[in-house]
Amino acid sequence: MQSFPTVDPIPLPAPIWLLKLLHVVTLALHFVAVEILLGGLLLAVLLSLFRGSRSSNVAARAIARRLTVVMTFVINLGVPPLLFAQVLYGRALYTSSVLIGVYWISIIGLLMLTYWLLYRFSARLEEGKPAWWVGLSAWALAGGIARLFSTNMTLMLRPEVWREMYSASSAGVYLPPGDPTLEPRWLMMMAGGLFVGGLWMVYLGGRSTFNAEEKSFLAGVGGKVAALFGVVYLAAGLWAAGVQPEVVKAGLAGHSAHPLDKIAGMAGYGWLALVALTVVVAAAAGFGKLKIGLLGWTGAVLVLLVELTLVIYRDGVRDLTLLSKGYDVWNRVVVTNWSVVGLFLVLFVGGLGALGWLISVVARASKTMEGAA
Numbered sequence: 001m002q003s004f005p006t007v008d009p010i011p012l013p014a015p016i017w018l019l020k021l022l023h024v025v026t027l028a029l030h031f032v033a034v035e036i037l038l039g040g041l042l043l044a045v046l047l048s049l050f051r052g053s054r055s056s057n058v059a060a061r062a063i064a065r066r067l068t069v070v071m072t073f074v075i076n077l078g079v080p081p082l083l084f085a086q087v088l089y090g091r092a093l094y095t096s097s098v099l100i101g102v103y104w105i106s107i108i109g110l111l112m113l114t115y116w117l118l119y120r121f122s123a124r125l126e127e128g129k130p131a132w133w134v135g136l137s138a139w140a141l142a143g144g145i146a147r148l149f150s151t152n153m154t155l156m157l158r159p160e161v162w163r164e165m166y167s168a169s170s171a172g173v174y175l176p177p178g179d180p181t182l183e184p185r186w187l188m189m190m191a192g193g194l195f196v197g198g199l200w201m202v203y204l205g206g207r208s209t210f211n212a213e214e215k216s217f218l219a220g221v222g223g224k225v226a227a228l229f230g231v232v233y234l235a236a237g238l239w240a241a242g243v244q245p246e247v248v249k250a251g252l253a254g255h256s257a258h259p260l261d262k263i264a265g266m267a268g269y270g271w272l273a274l275v276a277l278t279v280v281v282a283a284a285a286g287f288g289k290l291k292i293g294l295l296g297w298t299g300a301v302l303v304l305l306v307e308l309t310l311v312i313y314r315d316g317v318r319d320l321t322l323l324s325k326g327y328d329v330w331n332r333v334v335v336t337n338w339s340v341v342g343l344f345l346v347l348f349v350g351g352l353g354a355l356g357w358l359i360s361v362v363a364r365a366s367k368t369m370e371g372a373a
Ligand code: HEM
Pocket: 027, 030, 034, 074, 075, 077, 078, 079, 081, 082, 083, 085, 111, 114, 142, 143, 145, 146, 147, 149, 150, 151, 153, 185, 186, 189
């Protein structure tokens, strides 16, 4: 029985490859921001809870101060992939979103609460008040939001359970029945948070606003955390890949009509190699080898590549899973509106230019030492 709603008669206004490219790039950036938030927040909570030294206080405050800005990136870099995903996979994604409607819409409230708690967490640390429980509440909420995203992104791939869910309630009050891919997928994002959060600390350790003692503290703790959780991240990734249906595994191995599926499979191997390499870089920082600044930048570039390969692989998993259930993302009528596409690209490049200029202004601004406040 056909579970997917009928296709929208309005054709797509841009080539599918272009929509997919923009989706992959913007989603990888969203994932970088999400991982910094999830991991950086938990690390700041732990540093503020076990206030071992002056450096750990300075580090907790410095991280917390930046997290409110990180949150703006999480949200703003989440909107573009949401739009592209809805254009490409709307019939699946809208259906799953409606089926868990109450939870899905609650994300807006949860986000606002998380945001407010982040400000409170930072303010309490600046005032020297105990703040760990505020930060921990924000982290639990952010982890809950991540769980809801994982739930929806897996439910959209399961048309076989939609009818049963809708029969149980049309009000969107139930979560979907268990799915073997959900746990590893969510765990990956959570473990990846500590991996990326640790690397972020290494990067901060290379900044000139910290004194020598704070720098080596940031790089030492961050590097060790990143090395450890890089291994957990890797294990969760292998678990997530292992529980995929056989037809998806075969497609990723190259037994698929579409060449992009093979590229997605190769991106999976690329992800493995990049995470392993990043673990080595993190360990070098954690155990005081090489220059921190250089390791920080190397880690930042590697994280970007790790998330990019993950998103490409994940895209292949989604396309192959949907294809096995009768949904071919490439099978759409496209009538490209080149003037709109051109205008979009001009604004996109202009926006990137404005962002670069803003970053250069921040980089040139006079700085105060983090520990001085
Ligand atoms: C604290 C806030 C947030 C957290 C922790 C978070 C976390 C996540 C996680 C873990 C995933 C991956 C789910 C999976 O595939 O297993 C995800 C995907 C996604 N997130 Fe976020 N997110 C947040 C906010 C947002 C916001 C505000 C938006 C948009 C307005 C957004 C848009 C998306 C989209 C579109 C995807 C998946 C796209 C796709 O599969 O094509 N996120 N997010």
